[in-house]
Amino acid sequence: MRKLRVSAPVLLLMPAILVIAAVVVVPLILSFYSSFTSFRLTKPETLFVFIGLRNYVTVLSDPVFWTAFGRTVLLLTIALNVEMLLGLGLAMMVDRATRGQRMLRTMMMFPMMFSPILVGFQFKFLFNDNVGLVNNALQSLGLTDQAIPWLIEGDLAFFAILVAEVWSSTSVFAILILAGLLAMPREPIEAARVDGCTPWQTFRYVTWPFVMPFAYIAMTIRSLDVARAYDIVKIMTDGGPARRTELIWTLVGRIAYSDARMGLANAMAYFSILLSILFTVYFYRKLAAARTQIAAEW
Amino acid sequence: MATVTLEKLVKRYGNLEVVHGIDLAIRDREFIALVGPSGCGKSTTLRMIAGLEDVSAGTIRIGGDIVNDLPPRSRNISMVFQSYALYPHMTVAENMGFSLKIAKRPADEIERRVAEAAAILHLEPLLHRRPSQLSGGQRQRVAMGRAIVRHPEVFLFDEPLSNLDAKLRGEMRTEIKKLHAKVQSTVVYVTHDQVEAMTLADRIVIMRDGHIEQVGTPDEVFSRPATRFVASFIGSPPMNLVDGVIDAGFVVFANGDRLPVPEAFRGSVTAGEKVVFGLRPDDLYPTGHGLHSGEATAVHETALRVAITEPLGNETLVFLEFAGREWVSRMLNPRPLVIGEPVRASFDLARAHLFSAETGRAIQRKGV
Structure with a gap:
């Protein structure tokens, strides 16, 4: 008679394995499986109707999806670039601060302390065409006498979302780049000044190569963040007007819960994750290259 | 240019x-x-x-x-x-x-x-x-x-x-x-x-x-x-610098030990003046073991006790007890010394330095 003997490490890890299986592995497998079915939340039995790749074909041939996909990439591109420029500027100014630097650093992080939902509400109010602060300010300054329909006209709504996104997350760049600037030795900068560099050349040839890896870390984090943007858009425009601000995840959410077509939504979601993976791989490559370049010791 | x-x-x-x-x-x-x-x-x-x-x-x-x-x-x-x-x-x-x-x-x-x-x-x-x-x-x-x-x-x-x-x-x-x-x-x-x-x-x-x-x-x-600071900063081991008072042609140290005022400074100092007496380790040596022992100029000899020695092979640094403290001296062609051993020490006064205790500046030598 041989009893099944489980080794102690496996036994001790079992609770953790079970929990992870229950909350991660099973849902992952289930959702992946359901992307090959015509699963609708309203008809539970459809979970067992296997339809092969038809959901994926539907998604990839759907112009609405591709528009949302393209808009997400656009938002990501603009937001990341703007955030990086602003973050770099902020970090360099705080780095120059001779006193109160600690307080400035803390203040810089304030936007990150708010829930994106609240940020969404806040900017929804700011950009409201009737009572919003933005229109109010523009009118008081005499720049316009009209109520600009910030959240109603498509491009303006995209702009408003971009502003909210940038406001809430520029500090990610600012903080990481500041960390780079603070870790940077002073002597190469002084050597560059003696070597004949103007302040701009010093930045271009000495400071920037050193800070670049830090910017790439921020890029990686933020590209994942923006690629899954949902909350701010959900609150501010809910993808509207007429899908003019629809992003991948607002579309996925709508199809999954409003239309109850879970199978299709899952197919869309799995395809979109590719986007995030691609960005991550890209920025990691850049990061690794930049690190070797400055021979970073971390 | x-x-x-x-x-x-x-x-x-x-x-x-x-x-x-x-x-x-x-x-x-x-x-x-x-x-x-x-x-x-x-x-x-x-x-x-x-x-x-x-x-x-x-x-x-x-x-x-x-x-x-x-x-x-x-x-x-x-x-x-x-x-x-x-x-x-x-x-x-x-x-x-x-x-x-x-x-x-x-x-x-x-x-x-x-x-x-x-x-x-x-x-x-x-x-x-x-x-x-x-x-x-x-x-x-x-x-x-x-x-x-x-x-x-x-x-x-x-x-x-x-x-x-x-x-x-x-x-x-x-x-x-x-x-x-x-x-x-x-x-x-x-x-x-x-x-x-x-x-x-x-x-x-x-x-x-x-x-x-x-x-x-x-x-x-x-x-x-030019100053006491320079004297202490340049040279290794540093110059021996000891405070004293001028009295009847002698530099008298705190414990009563005395050395004659070097020839070059006679006339530049007055009785009662507070000075710092300086002598490099090369210019204080166990008699017969010095750098300049062949051309003795104004050597003042006295019997001192060895406090400690630091042999370096080609030479030995000998710390001698004098004027209530230890003076570093350099002994060329060294022979073994025992702690506490009495030796004849030569002070090459022609190479000694005097600084004003008040200003720290070197006191003028005659004819310079």
Whole structure:
């Protein structure tokens, strides 16, 4: 008679394995499986109707999806670039601060302390065409006498979302780049000044190569963040007007819960994750290259 | 022509004044060493010459032109930093050619001048490496290479050898000396190491607390220190310096021990004057074991006890009890000594120094 003997490490890890299986592995497998079915939340039995790749074909041939996909990439591109420029500027100014630097650093992080939902509400109010602060300010300054329909006209709504996104997350760049600037030795900068560099050349040839890896870390984090943007858009425009601000995840959410077509939504979601993976791989490559370049010791 | 002239140069940080109006005229092609303990203002002075620190008051001239308000890049200087300050993302060749690239020199000229500098410093095999792949000594050579490709009028060195181990420091010291002979530029070299200053410099500037204590050739600062501080700072082991009072032709120490006032100072001191008596270890030796024992000039002999010995092989440092403290003496051709052993000690008074206890300045010798 041989009893099944489980080794102690496996036994001790079992609770953790079970929990992870229950909350991660099973849902992952289930959702992946359901992307090959015509699963609708309203008809539970459809979970067992296997339809092969038809959901994926539907998604990839759907112009609405591709528009949302393209808009997400656009938002990501603009937001990341703007955030990086602003973050770099902020970090360099705080780095120059001779006193109160600690307080400035803390203040810089304030936007990150708010829930994106609240940020969404806040900017929804700011950009409201009737009572919003933005229109109010523009009118008081005499720049316009009209109520600009910030959240109603498509491009303006995209702009408003971009502003909210940038406001809430520029500090990610600012903080990481500041960390780079603070870790940077002073002597190469002084050597560059003696070597004949103007302040701009010093930045271009000495400071920037050193800070670049830090910017790439921020890029990686933020590209994942923006690629899954949902909350701010959900609150501010809910993808509207007429899908003019629809992003991948607002579309996925709508199809999954409003239309109850879970199978299709899952197919869309799995395809979109590719986007995030691609960005991550890209920025990691850049990061690794930049690190070797400055021979970073971390 | 690249003289460097400092006039009433002052540096203040807020209310704290760290350089108190120093004057210094550095000649063309001269090798000047600024030495002093840390915090004496030597690095600050160098950084002001480089343009990395603002000048609070006074003027700096390079080649006759006032450069106070010029940025570093317009001063035609180059600088070697203690931490090398190489650009980590550039190869050795790029590091060395960077200033020329910034100055928009043609590529073939950059290549030629980098190759020249690399040849002088034996850096040819390393040109395509990055700083992280180099040893400390190699990095320091690259830093010097970066300085010489520009053919500057003035070289500034900020403690360039402090981060190297003792052996390498000795080798690099020789390299710097050869380099100066080759490139013939004016050099301002900051160090806290008196050996570097003595071996390299044409003239040494000894600084303390933001003042210049003395400017002179290595020989002058060693054999005619202008102040008590210079006497204690230059020379290893340092000069024996003991407080005493002049009384009837003698320097009387606190415990009553006495030495005759050296011939050269008779007439320059008055009875009751408080002085500091100084004698280098070379000029105090167990009788018959001294540097100058063959040409005894004004030797005062007395019996003393050995407190402790430090044998160094070719010589032994003997600590002798006298005037209530230990005096270092240098014993050439040493023989074994036992602690507590009585020896005859020779004080070469012709080479003794006297400083005013009040001002710390050297007391005038007769006929000088």
